[in-house]
Structure formats: structure tokens, C-alpha cells
Amino acid sequence: MLKGLMRLAPCAAVLCSLISTAHADEGKRVFTGTLGKTPIVVELNTAQQDEVTGRYFYEKYHRDLPLSGALLDSTLTLVEGNNRYGDDKPLPTLKLEETADGWQGEWQSPQGKKLAVQLSEAKLAAPSSNALPFIAALPASDPYEYLRVQGLKLKPLKKQDFMGYTLQWWTEPDSKISLFSVESGLPKDDLQRVNQQLLGRLWSEVISYHGCQLMGGENVEFMQQAEPKLISPAVVSLNISTSYYCGGAHPDFGDSPLNIDVNTGHPLSLEDVLWVGKGQPLLHAERDSLGDKPLNESESAARSTYQREVLVPWLIKQFTALYPEEMKKPTQEDDCDFTDESIWGYSSWHFTAKGLYLGPYFARVQRSCDAPDWSILPYSVVKQHPGAVKLQLPQN
Structure with a gap:
């Protein structure tokens, strides 16, 4: 899951319209452009020039295609896809030359078809004023995923009565990831805080789905089910069960609960709720949003x-x-x-x-x-x- 996400502070009017993609991770840069006539988004890590890695997606389809290759002088040669499972099939290639603000060159299929590629450093439209804190933080933390989710929409599903609270279920159609928001039964401000966490978690799981797709290739599996466990004036608690295969030797499965403090909207750690040690309990040990300071090395060891x-x-x-x-x-x-x-x-x-x-x-x-x-x-x-x-x- 992504950590340390928070609502972006207001900025000057001119700068607010476009946010430059300052590198979220050292060596990674994000570009937008076209392959042929089709819009694409590309992420490249050229920090190690003999082992360049990256990925890209067509804006129409949103699914990642892996890239790997090398940068020699100003020429970037990349292979699209991989033969990680022992296949020896020919793969598409890209040959790109560096420009003042990006790359240009051509993509070639194994059959010899060629398409022009034009890429420029991505400029991100600022999040809307009512954007979820999770979404509002992505331009700084993960601009590539920010550009992906801009093309995705949540679709309303059923409503559910649970313990006297009305739940609205949502799904993201591409990934089929589903989760609920709480529609009634809590005060308005509490609803807003809780739903920011719930819908932020939904988008986080959508990003995890695409990460699994990238690693797993053709044999990927990612099935998920969310289930409310307790809703009260104090807490909203749910469990998320995931069965997945993202490459490697075996499929796997596991639970990933979310427990929210209604009063603050913060996720709760077990130490927030139960403490059997001496002295003061570790405070907010698993905060993953709203800018709370993470545990340092000594605190984590303790x-x-x-x-x-x-x-x-x-x-x-x-x-x-x-x-x-x-x-x-x-x-x-x-x-x-x-x-x-x-x-x-x-x-x-x-x-x-x-x-x-x-x-x-x-x-x-x-x-x-x-x-x-x-x-x-x-x-x-x-x-x-x-x-x-x-x-x-x-x-x-």
C-alpha cells in the first residue's frame, strides 16, 4: 500500500494548473505522448543505463506493458514484454532518441510494422478541489498512477443495510475491485473522514491490481472481496481478502483489514486499541494517511x-x-x-x-x-x- 498520503496544500494560481512531475522515485521519469496516433503514458528509470526499466499503458486500456533495455549515448533501445516463463517468442521493440523534453523514435512489431513514438515530460493537471486526499497526493508520490486513475471512474453498485448503516458499494470496472462507502448513519463530518479512507483504499487496491498485472504477465490472477465487520459511532472495520498470482512459484491469498477511527478518520493500529506492555502504548503506529509521521528505525524495532x-x-x-x-x-x-x-x-x-x-x-x-x-x-x-x-x- 502507498504510505504518507495527504491533501496537497493550496498553490499559486499559475502553478496550480499544471504540476511538474518531479521524480517520485530517484531515476524515474514520466512521459506522455503517442505511439502511432494512440495516446500513451510512459514511466522510465534510466538511473542504471545498462539496465533501463519501465512500463507504459495506452490511455484507452490502462493496462501496463513492461519495458526493459539500455541507454547508449542518447539512444534508448527497449524491449516491450518479456519471456520470463521460458517462451522464446519475438517481442516488440522501441528505439528512441533523447530530445529537449523527452524522447522520439519508433516502435516496431515482431512482424516489422513500424509506428512513430513521440514523448514529452508529463505535465499533470492539478487535482480538483474536492479530490480524495489519496488522489490529491499522487502527483507528488506517483505521477504515473495519477495519470492512470484520471482515466478511471467508479461505478455504483448495490446499497446495503449493515448494522443500521447504509452502505453504497462501488466498483472500478477495469479491475473489478469493489469496496463500499458509508452513506448514512454517521454525522456528516464523520462520513466524510471515513469515506475518504474507504474510497482511498479502493483506489489503492486498483493500483495494486495493476502492479500485479505488470508482474504476473499472461498468467496473472487477482481476485478480491471486501466485507464490513463492524460499524459503530467509534469505528468502521472491514476485512479485504485477496487471492492472487503475480508471478513466482505459487498463487497465494491473504487478508488485509482496514480499521478506521471515526473521530479522526485515521486508520487504527492494534496498539491504538490494545496495549499489554509497560509504559505508554505506541501511538498511531500504522498511520498511512493525512501526513502522520512514520515510525523511525528505533521505534520500529521497539x-x-x-x-x-x-x-x-x-x-x-x-x-x-x-x-x-x-x-x-x-x-x-x-x-x-x-x-x-x-x-x-x-x-x-x-x-x-x-x-x-x-x-x-x-x-x-x-x-x-x-x-x-x-x-x-x-x-x-x-x-x-x-x-x-x-x-x-x-x-x-
């Missing part, structure tokens, strides 16, 4: 030590008392061992009506042990160990 040496042993002790049958030491080697401390180190967690759900994470050969339905820490226990944020938790 958090890792806390999770490993304090939280996990405490959690196993609690679950053993609450669920003795489920937490019994297995008698066979391939049975699920929920007493293994390593599976609880970075638990996937979310709110439920009954308590905090904390999910273990098993190695690939035992992934069927993931996501047991019983591993819920009751709120009566959680309230005895409050975290950094004062929340009104449900009653058990």
Missing part, C-alpha cells in the same frame, strides 16, 4: 520487540484460557498448532460485534489453518488493556 516478546505470549495465554480445545497442542505433525508463537507475530485483526478478531498466519504448506473463526478476544478483556486511542468499544 514495536517488533513488543509484539514478539510481550503481545504474542500474552495472546496465546488468553486464547488458551478462552478456547482450551482449539489451543490444544496438536498430536500429529501436520495439524494446526495454534500454540506456535511465530504464527501470531503479525496478526491480521479487525473489530467484530463480539470482540477483536486476531488471525494467525501459517506457512504455505499449512495455509488451510489460516483464518479460524474462533480467535476473538472479547471486549471485556480488551477494555482492561486500552491502547493509545480512547475508543468507545461495544459491550460483550
